[in-house]
């Protein structure tokens with residue numbers, strides 16, 4: 125996110141109290157078959173089941189594509205939709221589930237969990253359901269502030285309940301490297317630790333210097349060992365969530381340069397661009413490849429996110445290595461030099477059976493042939509990528525940046541005003557995308573950058589309830605989305621999530 129565009133407004137301490145507690149009496153009443161995300165088809169039948177019995181009813185599960193196709197009654201789904209689709213009949217004494225794949229059974233069971241949690245008397249009903257988009261994601265920035273494994277597992281559990289299926293793990297950035305890399309131990313022995321905890325004190329107030337050695341008293345930070353990551357991946361896998369790691373290049377690398385200064389441009393003090401790797405030096409590629417080999421070894425995801433955003437390119441204009449590289453490769457400008465790096469890393473990823481995702485800046489200087497674009501500076505980058513035949517994940521900041529404040533009364537309100545209704549209003553099938561190109565829209569993602577979000581309870585307060593809106597937009601057909609019923613369902617789920625130990629932002633009920 126662009127730091128200079130953000131204004132920091134003094135937080136009011138009393139907003140700490142803005143949790144879901146104390147609003148119970150004012151809660152709207154649940155309806156008999158409430159769900160987030162709303163299902164494709166729901167037919168309520170007579171009778172109801174007491175919610176605490178719902179999950180203990182005997183389940184008859186059939187995994188058969190033929191059975192599900194019969195239930196679909198001529199409706200055609202893509203392969204990935206079919207995998208996630210389910211038919212479910214909730215009766216007084218039993219539940220029947222039919223799906224083409226385990227994944228569909230999993231989502232049926234999430235619907236049962238959600239219905240049981242939201243209502244005390246669930247209607248007997250039949251549900252036929254499948255997702256609108258294949259990519260339904262949440263990104264967490266673990267670099268600015270590090271939350272750790274237990275926090276992530278807790279959020280993955282909520283993501284699963286909401287049928288979200290991609291966790292974008294922003295592992296590295298200027299203020300901290302967060303993944304064990306055996307070939308480059310300084311990344312975690314040094315640049316996973318800083319002298320002050322709060323990012324803003326470190327970054328803007330420049331308190332305490334850059335980084336400190338692991339084990340320094342009062343050092344703030346941490347990193348995920350490969351064992352931690354294996355545990356997170358297993359937990360996510362059981363919940364049908366793919367974890368996509370992000371290793372930033374060539375910008376957002378202040379920490380990498382602090383650990384290995386030789387990766388900066390060959391200029392005094394590394395040149396004027398302080399956070400960029402030198403794309404001229406062959407050794408930079410060797411470093412990135414060695415890091416990626418270890419990342420690929422741990423993360424089975426089809427995708428690797430290579431960042432690509434906000435690289436300051438000033439140093440490259442005078443660095444002898446960059447200039448030599450531009451000459452030898454016939455590159456006209458520094459944008460093409462960045463593009464050269466991304467293309468090269470894409471072909472390395474391909475050799476390892478991986479595909480790349482990058483922020484929309486990777487369009488500048490020419491897109492790598494098979495890259496998927498994450499459109500964050502509005503939707504223009506996404507539209508441009510689609511016009512060139514590329515896949516896109518929409519995460520426009522005005523609608524999907526969950527670090528923006530929900531309400532001026534909230535704790536540390538920064539950035540734009542992004543209330544729940546605005547998040548809910550975004551449609552990833554952006555105007556201008558033709559039917560023929562619709563398959564290039566992989567889906568939607570909510571991003572929680574953590575420049576101002578240090579405490580786990582604060583992170584949750586920024587995520588919820590807005591992640592509920594991301595989930596419904598990602599799953600529910602556009603014509604079934606409905607703000608008034610969503611607002612009601614979201615406020616009930618907010619209360620339930622609060623009771624489960626999540627911190628959920630709830631607007632205070634005005635005094636009469």
Ligand code: ACM
Nearest residue numbers: 125126433483500
């Ligand atoms: C970004 O917010 N820099 C992707």
Ligand code: ZN
Nearest residue numbers: 389402443446
């Ligand atoms: Zn250079």
